[in-house]
Amino acid sequence: MGGNCAIPILHGTQVPGHGLDARLFSMSVAVLLLLGLGLQVAEGRRNRCFFNRTQEFCVCYNLSEKTMGSIIQCLPATVVEFWGGDLEKYAAFPIRDPDSSVIETLGSLIIQKIVIGNVLVPETLLARVLRFFSYTHVQELAFESCIFQGTGDWSDMDGHSLPILSLSFHNVTCAPLTGREQAFSSLSSWLGTLQELAVTSSRLSSLPCAIGRELRALRSLDLAHNSLGDGSLAPAFCQGAFPQLQQLSLQHNDLSSYHGVCEGVELLPGLRHLDLSHNELTAEPSSSCQWPPSLQNFNLSSTGLDEVPTPLPPHLEVLDMSHNHLHAVDISLSSVKKLFLNQNLLQAVPSIRNYPVLDTLHLDNNSISELPRDEVKLLGRLQDVAVADNPFSCSCSGAGGLQALAASGHLGQGWPGGYRCHSPAQYRGWQVARVPVSVLRCHLAAVLAPLCVALALLAVAGAVCLARSRSCRRA
16 A cells, blocks of 8 residues: 655765755655655556546555656645555665755645555654654555564654644554553654544554553544454553543454443543444443443444443433344433434334434334334434334234325335335235225224214204104194
8 A cells, every 4th residue: 555654865865776866856755755765666567656636646656766756746636645665675774854945845745645555664764754744734644554664763753743633554563562652752742632543453452551641632543453352441541541532443353341341441531432333242230330421422233232231321322233132122311312223133113202302213124013103103203214124014003104104204215115014914025105004994993983973963863853843743
């Protein structure tokens, strides 16, 4: 992927292997930033940069010293990607501070995001070049499928602030973070302003507490697709770590205890969004753990739960428990607005009275056969209702309730094709929308009762009239 590793700035020297003076390709230096001087060309592959003017996007493949001039095409881009290369041979090159002309060039670039991929990055080189970002406007830096080699001396970054607010690592390999807390303290000025951090699919099994304490402004942390276990959370989210964190993704890890996760994140004072999906969780019978009261959006989908765990965060607004094994949902959440229960084993609609401010309810792919009439009235108050792909009984009340909801515009995606009858036999396979629901067929008693009353009244009136008529004749 992106190969954006250091363009060494060699004052008074030339680019190794060529007669190109460093000053003459300062523009290239400005664009590459961390790319590495002359990347080796892979036989049969592209070895230059390509600029998409419409999207202001530039991608470079396996650049070499001979084709360095094509980097100029990337100057108008806002997003630049570098894929492939060999940086090891530049790890020991001396890199000095840039002169005023290079600083001015760096400051004039409009590049906001750089992606580096499919490259081996000597950490010692990265540590010496990272400070050049302080002269740019780059706000996002991403490493994809990279191998970080060795450990770097980050002392050159001591006191340097960077404009980078978003940093991501996907499918990367590096030395363990534990035991290197002191080395990263030199990055304190920058880490203290970082707002988004993602370390995904990188076999991460632990995160030192000290690093979390440096990330004082971090709002979003994505640790999905790693090897984090229950015991690794409390040390990572220790007292004072991630004080501003609002969004935390722990999906696809090795978490197993619902209450263990609760105890692991209970010290995050501003946590609002927590994603635990795709972990095999077990909910213990009871626990004194309390979720952060700020938590509003909770994703427990695909966690293997067969009942709703307790306690739940007290001020939830969005709860996703889809793709589980729930047979019933008997809870009351006065603050929840959106409830996702699709792909479970529910046989009945949860009582809407337990959710006074609910506006969205998804119940697709369950075992619900009918919507009770009193619940249909309550469902009609919601903005988004989805009950597709359930085994509906197309009795009068079953079909009628769904048709009434659809007519009022409250059934969301899936109507009418996803709503089909399972019974009775004469309607099996029919779309619910096509089932005839007439007053005479479905509400015969309601029609006959007033008719019988009217006939009875007429009979009484007739009898009275006849009696009066006979009295008159006798007189």
